Amino acid sequence: DLYNDIASVYVENFVNLANDGFYTNSPWHRVIQGFVIQGGTNADGKQADQFDDVFHPNMIHDSAGILSMA
Template identity: 35%
Template sequence: MSTSEYLGKTVILKTNMGDITLGFYPEDAPKAVENFIKLAEKGYYNGVTFHRVIKDFMIQGGDPTGTGAGGESIFGGAFEDELNPETASYKTGYQKGVLAMANSGPNTNGSQFFIILKNNPLNNLYTIFGRVEKGQEVVDQIGLVAVDSNDRPLEDVVIEAVIIR
């Protein structure tokens, strides 16, 4: 894996609510970037929903089961967090538009990710590996959908296709 192979790459998430263009930090989080892009290349995220939406906090997707309990990585299991205090993304933190790995505890990264809706003082527990470059208004719209008591959207918000550039 070479971080330079992912420099300048973008991914367009084509959702049923509009397009979201993501850019990446391969030097800050090489494994997370490689994992996301390779899963996208395989079509892994096609048809997957944003299964968790918390107003004024984040939208979460990447679980093909849609439950928040599923997902996998390209590494054959969960992979470790990439939390280096020296990187620019770590220092900047969880600002609006940040793309980070969702997890269920330390070193449990798989395919799930989240996008921050508003600047948030989260503890540094989630690998930041990219940001929204275009389509933040779509992210904001998704962040306003009606949800049930488990933060699941009442109407599916679907990643219909992923385009890698």
């Protein structure tokens, strides 16, 4: 689930980046087993656009497979 109703700008951005190949050959910056994997800079070093923070109290990161953007 991408929760477009809560974070539509982020969902649209993530889907567009994925469809455009942004994450292809993207390095992982930090991997901590059982906690977090961080990445997001593509092969040519360009970073994604910046967006305002979105917080929703019902969006709890309490299980594997939860995706966040920072």
